[in-house]
Structure formats: C-alpha cells, structure tokens
Amino acid sequence: MKVLRLKFEKNEIIKKNTAVEICFKCSTCSKFCPITQNVNKYNLEDSFVTQLFEAEKPEALNDVWMCCACEKCVITCPQDTNPTEAFTNLKEKSYQEGHAPNIVYRLVDQLLQEGTVYSIKFTNTARKRAGLQEIAKNEKSVCEINILAEKTGLKRREGQK
C-alpha cells in the first residue's frame, strides 16, 4: 500500500493538521465522501482526498470548495485524522491567494455591504410575496463586521475597500 505524501508545502499543511501525516490511504473516507461518490473523475483508487493531498498546488484546484464539511471522513477515518479541517485550511489558502471561485469573493463583498449574504432588495421581494415585513440594513452591525474584517485581516478582492 502506497503511503500518502503531501507534495506541496507539506510542512505548512502538517503544521496545522499534524494528524494528516498518519493517513495511510486506506480509502475508507472516500467510500463515504459525497465528492468521490459523485464527481466523475474521482474513484476509490484516485479519490478526492488523494488527488487533493497529492496535487502540486491543491489550493489552486476549484474542487477544494466542493467540500461541504459534512465530516463523513472524520467519522470514518480509522486513523483519527481530520481531513475536513485540512480542507478548510486549504480553502483559506486558496481564498487568500486569489484562487477561490468568484462566488466566494462576491459573498464576502455582499456580507460586508449589507450584513447578510443575500441582497436585501432580493430578500424583500420574497418577503413581500409571503406577506412578511421588509428588512432594513442595520448600519451599526455592518460597520462592526467591517471593523472585524479589517482587524482579522480578511482579504478583499482587488478594487474593494
């Protein structure tokens, strides 16, 4: 059996997830992973987990954003590794380096503009139809999360404040 090696910046990923190093590529997690089960290019021999961990630049692969953090891999791993946490760290790196899908940058922009990930205009159209009171932007809350974004170093797309 081949031992899974992290080709790309192995030390950086392992520093955050020491448990990943003991993955022995048994594919147990892949049998339950919705990505390996349903995405055509993946199979048990060449699973999502394997491809991602063995890629030269896993953070540049759009597929890392397919992980929905359902944690089926965490439940089933016989070695008690935490692949979900590793994927979240890879997503973070992907976002910071500008490789994340556009929708993620748009979500961040929308959140920082109105405090919610759906536009208030769209939300209110649906609410009117259901006979519900419209919602309004809470300026103070939006101001507060913008401060949090700045202080935590949340990166924005170029051209955004």
Next chain:
Amino acid sequence: MIASYLFFKGCTIPASLPNVEKLAREILPEIGINLVESDEFTCCPDPIRLQGASQYFWMASAARNIAIAEEKKLNIMTLCNGCENTLAIVNYKLRKNSELKRRVNEVLKEIGREFKGTIKVRHFLQILKEDIGLNNLKKMIKNPLTGLKVAGHPGCHLLMPNDILKFDNPVDPEFYDQFIAALGATPVDYLTKSDCCGVSLSLAGDQEASNRCIQNKLIDIQLSGARFISTACPACFNQFDFGQIIAARDYPQLQEKPIPVLYAIELLALAMGRSFDDIGYNLHRIKIPVEEMV
C-alpha cells in the same frame, strides 16, 4: 411553560423560505417557545465558504453574534443547520480554548463587545428534544398527521461534529424520525438517510455531480414508499425542492414520481392544525396536489 429564546433567523430563511420564518413566529409560541427578535445579528457566517475565506474572521463574526445574545442574557434558537453548526462550534471552541478566546476578544474589543461563553446556541429541533420533549409535544398536537408517510433528512451540519452538537447518532440518526412520529405521521426509513444532499457540489460548479448525489437519495426515498421528504436545513430544502427539478433533466425517473419536501416547521404547523395553503405550500417548486399525496 413558556421559555424565551433569541431568534437567529440567518440569511437563507428570510430570503429564500420566508414562509418558514413566518410560521416559526406563529407556531413555536403554541408549543412553549417564545421568540425574542433582534435586528443586530449579521450572517452566522456559513461554515462551508465563509469559514474557508478566513477562519479568524468567521470565528470573530460568529462570536459577535453570540455576544449580542449574551448581552441580552438569552439563549439563541436557530432554524437552520448551517447557522447552528457555525454558532455552536464557535461557542464550544472559544469556551474550551482560552488562547483562541483571547484572540477573538482582542478584535471584539474594537467594537465594544466581548465573548464570555455564558449562553447556549441550539437548533429548534434540539430545543424540542432537550427542553420540550417529544412526549410533551405529542400532547400539544391538534391534528395528528395520520397516514402521512415522511422520509426525514436531518442534514449533515446538525449531526457533525457530534462531540460538539451531541444531537444524534451521525451514522444512523433517529431523532428526526421520532419527531415525525410525534406529529402522528409515519417515518419511513431509507438507506441514504444520513448522506449529504449534494448542494455544495453545484455551488462549486459541478451540477452533474450534484444531480447524481440528490438522485441517489431521491430514488431511495421513492423506493421507501414515502410521499414527502422533510428536513430542517434551508440549503438541503432547496436542493430537494428546486434541485430535484434540475436533477430530473438528467434522471427521467425523478420526473415520473416527484416527491415534495416540507420544512420541519411546516410539518409541525400541519400537525398544529394549519392547512397546506396556510403553510405556504404554493411557494414550493414541487407542489404535487395534496389530495394525491395523503
């Protein structure tokens, strides 16, 4: 006995399932849940994409939401699995890890807030389980849903991480079926009950994989004999409702026997004497005439 909770509506329910928000306000007080409103909350933020953008920002924003509830000395009630997942994980991690708490409070101080770790964050199904109890719920039911065969889908983010949420067995979940039974309906077991609905696959751009994923569950549910699906997660709801129509383009079998989905609050409202018209069934994308279904 009436208990008060701070109502965390989230983003998806007010925008995409406003009838569910409306029903929650109407129905939950009838079973002893008093909802206190706040317009200070922002997005939870979501555990899949916004956590991926920056874990520090994700944690600080969630801690800000929790701090608002702490200032009001109220426990939070969520309606959505995603909101519950984020807020419960952050609440747990900051309580357990003093270094993390210090880092988060460092930025919260800039906006005059502080995370203390004094409140609970729970999904309304957790409140049904832990505070109200299904035996008491049964006594409050006005219109038992006798003969209604329902396949429950608890959704991944209410089941895992189990050491934090402690809600149900993540491999073979039971509570959702017990909830369906408490309403007088018949819970129907099926093989892929704890499987993912696949919504994140389409969000990441692979519609074909998303269709295959939801199809696996829908065929299982068709075979089980259930006439309705029920879930308590808005992302899963949309995948079962609109996603089923999209998946039916690839899988004609889904067109032959579409299965409507009911949000847990809608199912509860039916059992509390509301009609299908009252619960906003007409706003669903899959709305098989009820006479054919019951």
